[in-house]
Each structure stands twice: as structure tokens, then as C-alpha cells.
Amino acid sequence: MLREAAEAGFYKSTDGTTYPKLQILTIQQILDGKQPEYPLHRRDATFKKAPRSRPAAAENLTLPLLPPE
Numbered sequence: 368m369l370r371e372a373a374e375a376g377f378y379k380s381t382d383g384t385t386y387p388k389l390q391i392l393t394i395q396q397i398l399d400g401k402q403p404e405y406p407l408h409r410r411d412a413t414f415k416k417a418p419r420s421r422p423a424a425a426e427n428l429t430l431p432l433l434p435p436e
Contacts, residue, residue: 380406 368391375389390403 378406382406 372387372389372391375387377385378388379385384406386404386406392401392403
């Protein structure tokens with residue numbers, strides 16, 4: 368299983384660092400605090416920010432409080 372994970376290759380980050388594409392951790396390693404290796408990108412480096420939109424203002428917010436005649 369470890370050999371197949373190694374054959375998956377590596378991911379090259381934008382900063383030039385390489386990380387294994389497939390990483391296998393045992394439960395013991397996770398309990399010991401080990402985490403998979405992955406790039407820590409800036410929050411705005413990957414996605415474009417969407418333009419803010421505002422909902423249209425309501426024109427008439429009155430409610431009929433008297434029963435119809």
C-alpha cells in the first residue's frame with residue numbers, strides 16, 4: 368500500500384515545494400498529532416473574490432391590519 372502511494376507522485380506547489388499526492392497515516396500517527404503535508408496558501412491566492420451584491424430594497428412593507436369588509 369505504501370508503494371502504491373509513493374507511485375502516485377508529487378504535487379508541486381506554487382512556491383516550488385513538493386508534497387506527496389497520496390499520504391497514508393496510521394491511526395497511531397494521527398493520535399500522536401501527525402498531519403498530512405500540504406501547502407499553506409494565502410487565502411486570496413487561489414480564488415477570486417466575488418463582487419458584493421445588495422438585495423433590492425423593498426418598496427412597500429405595509430400590512431393590512433383590518434379585516435376586509
